[in-house]
Each structure stands twice: as structure tokens, then as C-alpha cells.
Amino acid sequence: MRRIIKLLPLLWLLASSVLLTSCWDRTELNDLALITMLAIDRTEEGGIRTSAQIIIPQNQRSGAEGGGGEGKKTIMRSEQGMNISDALSRLQRKVPRKLFWGQCKVFLIGEDLAKTGLKEHFDFLVRHPQPRERAYIFISKGPASDALELIPPIERNSSEALRELAQLQISLGVTLEETSIMLKRDSDAFALPYVTILKPSKSEDPLKTIPYIKGTAMFKNGRMIGALSEKETQGVMWVLNEIEDYTVTFNPEGKGAVSLKPVKADVKLKPLIKGDKWSLTVSIRAEGDIEENNTQLDPVDPKIQIVLEQAFKDSVRKRIEQCINQQQHRWNADIFDFAGVFHRKYPKQWEKHKGDWDSLFPKIAVSVQVEAHILRPGLVNVPGGMPQEEVIH
Amino acid sequence: MQEKGQISALQMGIMMFPFMLAINFLVYPTIAAQYAGNDFWLVGFFHFLFGSVIIYILTKLHKLYPHQTLSEYSEKIIGKFPAKLLMFLYLFYFLHSLGASIRQYAEFVTGTFLFRTPILLILISIVLLAAITVRCGVEVIARSATILVPLFVIPLTMLILLLPDLHIKHVMPILSHGIIPVVKATQWWIGNFIVIAYLLPYLSNPESGRKASMFTLTAVVVTGTYINLLCLMLLGPDTSVKIYPVHVLFRYVSFANFFENMEALLLVMWVVGCFIRVAVFYYVASVSLAQWLNLENYRSFVFPLGLLIVVFSLWDFPDVSAMGVFFRTAYPFEQLLTGLVIPLFLLLIALLRRKKPEQVSVNETNH
Numbered sequence: 001m002r003r004i005i006k007l008l009p010l011l012w013l014l015a016s017s018v019l020l021t022s023c024w025d026r027t028e029l030n031d032l033a034l035i036t037m038l039a040i041d042r043t044e045e046g047g048i049r050t051s052a053q054i055i056i057p058q059n060q061r062s063g064a065e066g067g068g069g070e071g072k073k074t075i076m077r078s079e080q081g082m083n084i085s086d087a088l089s090r091l092q093r094k095v096p097r098k099l100f101w102g103q104c105k106v107f108l109i110g111e112d113l114a115k116t117g118l119k120e121h122f123d124f125l126v127r128h129p130q131p132r133e134r135a136y137i138f139i140s141k142g143p144a145s146d147a148l149e150l151i152p153p154i155e156r157n158s159s160e161a162l163r164e165l166a167q168l169q170i171s172l173g174v175t176l177e178e179t180s181i182m183l184k185r186d187s188d189a190f191a192l193p194y195v196t197i198l199k200p201s202k203s204e205d206p207l208k209t210i211p212y213i214k215g216t217a218m219f220k221n222g223r224m225i226g227a228l229s230e231k232e233t234q235g236v237m238w239v240l241n242e243i244e245d246y247t248v249t250f251n252p253e254g255k256g257a258v259s260l261k262p263v264k265a266d267v268k269l270k271p272l273i274k275g276d277k278w279s280l281t282v283s284i285r286a287e288g289d290i291e292e293n294n295t296q297l298d299p300v301d302p303k304i305q306i307v308l309e310q311a312f313k314d315s316v317r318k319r320i321e322q323c324i325n326q327q328q329h330r331w332n333a334d335i336f337d338f339a340g341v342f343h344r345k346y347p348k349q350w351e352k353h354k355g356d357w358d359s360l361f362p363k364i365a366v367s368v369q370v371e372a373h374i375l376r377p378g379l380v381n382v383p384g385g386m387p388q389e390e391v392i393h
Numbered sequence: 394m395q396e397k398g399q400i401s402a403l404q405m406g407i408m409m410f411p412f413m414l415a416i417n418f419l420v421y422p423t424i425a426a427q428y429a430g431n432d433f434w435l436v437g438f439f440h441f442l443f444g445s446v447i448i449y450i451l452t453k454l455h456k457l458y459p460h461q462t463l464s465e466y467s468e469k470i471i472g473k474f475p476a477k478l479l480m481f482l483y484l485f486y487f488l489h490s491l492g493a494s495i496r497q498y499a500e501f502v503t504g505t506f507l508f509r510t511p512i513l514l515i516l517i518s519i520v521l522l523a524a525i526t527v528r529c530g531v532e533v534i535a536r537s538a539t540i541l542v543p544l545f546v547i548p549l550t551m552l553i554l555l556l557p558d559l560h561i562k563h564v565m566p567i568l569s570h571g572i573i574p575v576v577k578a579t580q581w582w583i584g585n586f587i588v589i590a591y592l593l594p595y596l597s598n599p600e601s602g603r604k605a606s607m608f609t610l611t612a613v614v615v616t617g618t619y620i621n622l623l624c625l626m627l628l629g630p631d632t633s634v635k636i637y638p639v640h641v642l643f644r645y646v647s648f649a650n651f652f653e654n655m656e657a658l659l660l661v662m663w664v665v666g667c668f669i670r671v672a673v674f675y676y677v678a679s680v681s682l683a684q685w686l687n688l689e690n691y692r693s694f695v696f697p698l699g700l701l702i703v704v705f706s707l708w709d710f711p712d713v714s715a716m717g718v719f720f721r722t723a724y725p726f727e728q729l730l731t732g733l734v735i736p737l738f739l740l741l742i743a744l745l746r747r748k749k750p751e752q753v754s755v756n757e758t759n760h
Binding site: 024102129132133134180181184185340343345347348351 | 504505506507508509510511562565566569627628629630631634641644645647654
């Protein structure tokens with residue numbers, strides 16, 4: 001009898017091992033289709049076309065050990081529907097395994113859809129419990145599904161390539177959650193990274209390339225209104241305080257180029273309301289090391305360092321002024337959330353004027369103050385490839 | 394006395410910590426943010442104020458009537474028949490809160506983790522587990538709480554890894570709409586502290602009851618403010634639209650590309666916390682029912698009551714949006730009434746009667 005009682009806990013454990021498998025929600029890995037990237041496009045009839053990049057598990061081994069021929073690592077399937085969810089449920093019919101979102105870290109949205117309205121279709125991405133809030137979102141030039149068919153030569157799939165690029169912090173990287181916040185903040189405009197397909201080198205197969213972040217897609221009222229070039233994007237990133245590990249090249253006194261890296265910047269926006277006049281000071285503290293010096297200037301000479309720093313300052317200031325000026329007057333899109341800056345400092349005035357922000361934003365007097373320092377000359381002091389006599393001290 | 398078991402004041406304090414936070418930490422940032430915008434993290438101040446008043450009232454009542462629960466001393470204070478009526482209200486409140494708690498628990502589990510598991514199974518399994526614990530007595534609840542509390546606290550400390558993603562700018566401007574929205578956002582869930590009226594009589598060191606409760610209250614307010622601030626600094630204006638903002642916090646953690654996807658940790662603390670909350674509430678409901686019926690032992694009621702709790706959880710709300718409406722509108726008043734107004738009223742009468750001993754004897758001869 002006592003022995004039976006001793007065995008009871010063991011029996012209990014055995015019984016619970018049957019009960020704890022969670023029968024209803026049990027999923028086996030070989031029943032799942034892992035989605036790595038989802039592309040969302042608008043069809044000509046105004047519906048939605050979703051395309052999913054799905055991993056082919058058999059072909060995931062690296063080429064060296066895999067014996068029999070190199071297969072594709074991912075496959076693309078797409079389907080149309082009234083909205084994303086409808087299209088996806090139709091897409092599921094074409095995939096023998098259950099779609100799984102845990103690994104889907106990139107959402108690519110076609111330009112056409114972005115122009116008719118991102119706001120309406122964004123809902124699915126934050127409402128569905130499976131897509132991750134930290135997934136990156138990009139706008140693609142042309143149809144988004146094109147990027148899914150690419151076979152990147154270095155990365156495992158094109159989703160990975162985009163995600164790595166977004167994490168490098170050289171170009172803009174925006175997550176779903178950040179987008180969701182931007183859609184709700186005081187300013188009704190925001191910027192998302194704009195992706196194009198890199199032209200492959202001559203010897204390569206036209207599909208053996210990657211999508212890369214080329215510029216910025218600007219949104220106003222949840223619709224895309226235009227795109228900024230690579231150079232303009234740099235200005236935007238300065239104001240958004242996203243500059244990190246970044247190279248700045250400038251031209252001191254027109255005598256050749258000097259490059260600084262890595263440039264670290266600290267950007268502060270200081271709003272001021274005096275009577276009816278709204279003004280904003282963008283104050284920037286930037287610093288970097290010299291990486292290349294094509295001029296005849298000796299950068300370790302304190303006098304010349306002042307000249308170089310001045311040129312550095314001017315270059316940064318000009319870039320930012322141009323960028324803000326363009327947003328104010330050409331696009332009238334407050335992608336920097338100046339509205340929020342004013343709201344936080346002057347909540348009362350903001351409440352009064354938040355209705356006419358569109359007419360107020362272009363009138364804000366913006367001044368840019370840059371404080372710049374060159375910290376280190378690198379491994380050589382005087383210009384590297386120049387005889388001593390030619391160096392200007 | 395319903396049982397011989399005794400717990401220490403410290404054990405009560407430890408037990409009350411997950412009891413107070415378990416459901417609330419996940420759901421209330423949303424409701425609070427809907428009322429107070431970016432100022433909702435300040436609700437902790439009112440929680441502390443409200444909580445200290447409740448603790449003062451309940452420990453004072455306990456001092457006047459040592460070794461008695463709320464059900465017992467209310468009979469001494471307002472007479473047998475009115476007390477029975479009042480205690481029926483409390484019994485109903487405990488059952489209703491239990492139903493709401495396990496429903497919220499199960500809605501989260503089915504809505505975000507086990508999509509295809511029937512909700513009834515999740516409801517029944519937590520009630521069954523709690524029922525077994527409650528039958529074992531208050532000591533067992535307190536000890537299991539002591540063992541499980543680390544599982545409730547450690548996941549919260551992991552949220553520190555969100556630090557690089559937090560933006561202090563979401564906190565500004567502070568109190569731009571005045572203090573009134575913050576008062577509205579307070580939600581008064583701290584009123585659940587009423588359960589200590591049923592735990593204080595079982596303390597081995599009753600004189601430390603107040604100190605332990607205040608300690609727990611402070612810990613609850615600090616943890617609540619910590620969670621609210623994290624939600625606000627990560628999600629900003631988005632807090633008020635997320636059904637489970639803390640769930641998003643856990644999903645958003647990504648540290649060194651290694652610590653990622655930590656929502657399983659949230660499920661751990663959710664199950665542990667809800668288990669303690671349900672067990673404590675369940676115990677209080679069983680004891681109050683037994684005392685309402687003047688019975689010596691509450692244990693025979695535990696399983697039948699469990700059936701009632703499951704049914705209550707299904708009766709309480711038809712769906713999640715009705716649940717939201719209830720917690721936004723009716724709940725604060727329910728909490729204020731059961732947590733503050735009635736105990737305060739009892740304390741005032743008790744004090745008045747203490748001052749006029751002759752009147753007490755007159756009343757007592759009436760019964």
C-alpha cells in the first residue's frame with residue numbers, strides 16, 4: 001500500500017505530461033511556413049495584393065556542405081483580396097503549411113499603396129497578434145513584390161539584407177511601433193525609408209542583387225506625398241538626431257575635400273514663442289575624426305583646425321537649413337515633428353493653434369546653430385601623400 | 394475562527410504584492426492613458442493616498458475587534474440583520490471580482506498565446522488549481538506566494554533592457570490639462586486592499602499588520618509607476634490604443650540581438666500573479682460565505698463556489714469590449730464603495746459606539 005502511495009506522484013507527473021502538451025495550440029515546426037518578409041501592393045482595381053517570402057527549409061544549408069545542386073532559399077507566393085487579411089487568407093490556400101509570422105521582420109509597402117493611403121491598411125499590422133512591433137517597415141519604389149524575388153548574393157534572403165541595412169544606422173530604420181506612434185503624434189507628417197532594387201553588376205544574373213535604402217518617403221495625413229533623394233535624406237537624419245557612425249565630406253576653402261568619420265551628433269530643438277512669432281533653434285553638437293584629407297592643409301595646426309572646423313560647421317549648417325527649408329516651403333510637411341516640440345514646451349499656445357499647424361509650419365523662423373569639433377587626425381598628421389614643402393601651415 | 398492556520402505579517406505583505414498588481418498592471422495603463430493622456434503615470438500618487446487611507450481604516454477596525462474578520466465585526470457594529478445584508482453585498486462583490494479576474498486572465502491567454510484553446514478550459518484550470526490551494530488554508534496560499542513572487546518580479550526587471558528605446562520626450566508636457574484627468578485615470582483598483590480585512594485576523598504578529606500593508610502598498614505603487622513610465626516612454630500616445638501595452642513592452646525588448654521575444658516571460662508572471670490573486674480572492678470569498686451562513690468551516694464550500702466563479706466569469710461580460718466599458722465606467726465606483734466608503738462608515742459607527750458605552754449595552758440587549 002505504502003509503495004503505491006509512493007508511486008502516486010510519479011503517476012501524477014506522467015498524467016500531467018499528457019495534459020501539458022496544449023493539444024489545441026500544438027504546432028510542429030514542419031507544419032509551419034516561415035514568412036520572412038511581406039510585401040503589400042495595390043492592385044489596379046483598388047484591392048490589395050500581398051506577397052509573402054517563405055523560407056524553403058530544405059535549402060537552408062550553406063552551399064559548401066549541401067551536395068546536390070544549389071536550390072533557391074526562399075519562394076514567393078502572392079494573392080489578391082479586398083484587404084490584407086482577405087488576401088492572406090487566400091494566400092494560405094496556395095501554401096500547404098500554416099503561415100507563421102514569428103520570423104517576419106520586414107514589411108515592404110508598394111509606392112502605389114502608400115500614395116493612396118497607408119493609414120487604412122496599417123491597422124492589420126498592429127492589430128494581428130503575430131506580426132512583431134519591432135519589425136521594420138519600408139516603402140518600395142515600384143511594386144513591392146519585386147524585391148521578394150531577389151536572390152541576395154551575401155545574405156540568406158532579401159529580407160535579411162534590408163533588416164541589416166536598417167540596423168546599420170547609416171540610413172533610416174523605422175519599426176512598426178515607431179510608425180504607429182508617428183501616425184498619432186502632433187505633426188501629421190512623417191518619413192519612412194524608401195527602398196529601391198540595386199542594379200546588379202554586369203557579370204551577375206539580374207535577380208542576384210538586393211533591395212537597398214535609397215532615400216526617404218514622406219507622408220502627410222497618412223498618404224505618401226513624395227520622396228527625398230539620398231542627399232536630402234542625410235539632412236533629415238541630422239534633424240531627427242539619427243546620425244551615428246556617419247561620414248561627412250566637406251570642402252574647406254575650395255581646396256579639395258576632407259572627410260570626417262565617425263561623426264557623432266547631438267541635436268537639440270529649442271522652440272520659442274514671442275507674441276505671434278514662432279521660432280525654433282536647431283542646436284547641434286557634432287564631432288568626428290579625420291578619415292581623409294585631400295587638401296594641402298595641415299589638420300594638426302591649431303590655426304588650420306579652426307578653418308577646418310568652420311568649414312565642417314558650414315557644411316552641416318547648410319545641409320540642415322536646405323533640408324528644413326525644403327520641408328517648410330516645398331512640401332509643407334513637418335516630418336521632424338516640430339509640432340510636438342512646440343506642444344511639449346508651450347502646451348497652452350499649442351492647444352490654441354493646433355488646428356492651423358499647416359499654415360503655421362512654413363512661417364516658423366528656424367535658425368541652425370552648429371558647434372563642431374575635429375577630435376583626432378587619424379594615423380598621420382600632415383596630408384599623407386604630400387611632400388612637406390607643399391603643406392600649408 | 395474559520396481555521397487554525399497562522400501567517401506572519403511579512404507573508405501577508407508578500408502575498409498582497411502580486412495580488413494587487415496581477416491583473417491591473419497589464420490592463421490599466423490603457424484605461425489610465427485614455428483619461429489622462431501623457432500624465433497617466435502620475436496616478437501612483439493617488440493610489441498611494443487612497444491605499445494608505447484604506448489600510449488605516451482596516452487596521453484600525455482590526456485593532457478594535459482583534460481576531461475577527463470584516464463579516465464578524467460588521468455584525469457587532471451595525472447589528473446582525475443589516476450586517477448580513479451588507480455582507481451579502483460583499484460576497485457578491487468578491488464573486489464578481491473573481492469572475493472578472495479569471496475572465497481577464499483567460500482572455501489574455503486565449504487572445505495572445507493559445508488562440509485555439511477553448512476559454513472554458515483555461516478558466517476551469519486556474520479555478521481548480523486555486524480551489525485546491527484554498528482548501529489547504531491560508532498558510533499554504535501564503536507559502537506558495539512566497540515561493541512564486543520571484544517569478545513575478547524577475548520578468549519586470551528584464552524590462553530595463555528597453556532603455557535604449559525609451560524617449561523621455563513622451564512624458565512632456567507635464568500636467569498640461571491640470572490634475573483632474575489624473576484623478577479620473579486613477580481607477581481606484583487599490584480598493585482591492587479590502588481583502589486584508591480577512592487576512593489580518595490570521596496574523597501571528599497582528600501589530601505589524603499595518604506596517605506590512607504599507608510596505609506592500611509602497612511596493613505596488615512604485616512598481617505600477619515603473620510600468621506606467623515604461624509604457625509611456627516607449628509607446629507615447631500609442632499606450633491608449635493598445636489592449637495590452639505591457640505585452641508590447643515584452644515583445645519589443647531586443648538587447649544585443651540576443652535578448653528578444655520575451656513575451657513568454659510575461660506569460661510566466663501572468664499565470665503566477667493571477668494564480669495568487671485568484672487564490673487570495675477565492676479564500677476570502679469562501680470565508681465570507683461560511684461566516685455569512687454562520688458555519689464553522691469554510692472548506693466544504695470551496696468546490697461548489699468554484700463552479701459559481703466560473704459561471705460568474707462568463708456572466709460578467711459577453712465580450713472584451715463590454716469588459717472595457719465596465720472597467721472604465723462602473724468599476725471605479727464599485728471600488729470606492731467597497732474599498733473606502735463602507736469601511737469608513739463602519740469605522741465611524743464603531744468609534745461612536747466606543748465613546749458611548751451605555752448606548753452599546755442598549756443595542757446589545759436588542760439582539
